[in-house]
Amino acid sequence: MVIAPLFWLITTSFKDKLDVYLGPKFIPWLDFRPTSKWWVRIFTIEKDTLLKPYANSLIIGSISALCSTLLGLAASYALTRFCFKFFFMKNDDIIFWFVSQRIMPPIIIVFAIYSMYQTLGLLDNHLGLILVYTAFNLPLSVWILSNFLSQLPRSIEEAALVDGAGPLTILFHIVIPMLSPSLTATFLLCFVFAWNDFLFALILTFSRAQTMPILIAAQHFQRGPQWWDISALSVLAVLPPVIITIALQKYFIKGLIPIGK
Known part of the structure; x- marks a missing residue:
């Protein structure tokens, strides 16, 4: 089902x-004779059309995933190590509030974001997409990391406190090294969600910050269903998440398995 x-x-x-x-x-050299002319055309005639959206997707996806992971780490560490109360909401309620933001369909808020971005001058802008993807993926980051932080043995942190280590020292030298597989998994998931997003990129960009999903969709509307071009572009769009997943597979699997399993 996946490979076909x-x-x-x-x-x-x-x-x-x-x-x-x-x-x-389906079978090359038996059912059909392979040709590389579409690939040659993409990297020659259409090179300028491809490079900008590809670079945009890499920049926006990487930076937004990094921001979501770091902000999620900070929020998760605070919510699992300190007691908070905001009106009737306590720590577990605040974590659930974070996660509940993913329940809402993005189409509900995208036009409100468009109006806000129009006022702030963030339309068709890298920063605008980075901000919206960071906010959109932050609940996922908080949910994953808070789950793993709650399972880390606090005795290690308490021993470090006894030895005179401060909260920041404990976070950077003890907690983060222990959480590195989970941080890797969180970054990868946030990157994939940002890389594959179509709705926000469609509404909030025009040309300068256009991403790969928009470029691929535009091929159909501009030239008709030229499946050979669309397929070649889609293969290129699949490559970065696949390469990153294979490179970080060991950490990704560890990061999704609860501690102690």
């Missing part, structure tokens, strides 16, 4: 037009 769509996507990017429309053809 990817296989179809990759093979379609190497098919000629007739092979696409006269399908189904």
